[in-house]
Amino acid sequence: MSITKKIRDWARRIKRDTVTLWFAYKNPKTPFLAKALSVFVVAYALSPIDLIPDFIPILGYVDDALLLPALIWVTVRLIPLNVLEECRLQGDAWITREGKPRNNWGILLVIALWIAAGWSIWAYLIAPRI
Numbered sequence: 001m002s003i004t005k006k007i008r009d010w011a012r013r014i015k016r017d018t019v020t021l022w023f024a025y026k027n028p029k030t031p032f033l034a035k036a037l038s039v040f041v042v043a044y045a046l047s048p049i050d051l052i053p054d055f056i057p058i059l060g061y062v063d064d065a066l067l068l069p070a071l072i073w074v075t076v077r078l079i080p081l082n083v084l085e086e087c088r089l090q091g092d093a094w095i096t097r098e099g100k101p102r103n104n105w106g107i108l109l110v111i112a113l114w115i116a117a118g119w120s121i122w123a124y125l126i127a128p129r130i
Contacts, residue, residue, distance in 0.1 A: 017072045018045045019091035024079050027087060034078035041071045043106035 018041070024030045025038040045068055053060055076084065 014069055014072060016088070016091055016095060017076055018042060019094055020084070020087045021072065021075055023087040023090040023094075024075075024083060027083055029083045030079055034075060037071070037075040037078065039106060039109070041068070041075050043110050044068065044071070046106070047110045 021038040022042050025035050025042065030038070079087070
């Protein structure tokens with residue numbers, strides 16, 4: 001198996017598991033911690049804003065290549081196997097269809113975090129000098 005094929009398969013599994021986490025969040029049998037991490041991971045994965053901006057050489061892709069897969073791996077490990085299998089089936093069915101899951105609370109969470117970060121920077125670095 002070539003390295004290109006391995007990377008392509010790994011990327012497909014990441015995409016599938018991100019969708020799986022969305023369905024795990026909606027499943028009532030998913031433990032609270034797994035639900036909370038699922039919301040965070042899916043919101044971060046779908047967010048156009050990264051922890052480390054992509055334009056920063058090398059470090060810009062660390063969150064995409066290491067942080068996100070690690071968070072997905074941890075969250076998947078917290079979900080019971082029977083729930084995970086059920087959610088993976090739902091995720092696979094969704095991936096073959098048109099449309100995408102959307103959670104307005106996730107969008108609001110990401111926006112609120114960036115507003116809080118901007119306000120904090122302004123309040124502690126810029127405002128005292130004015």
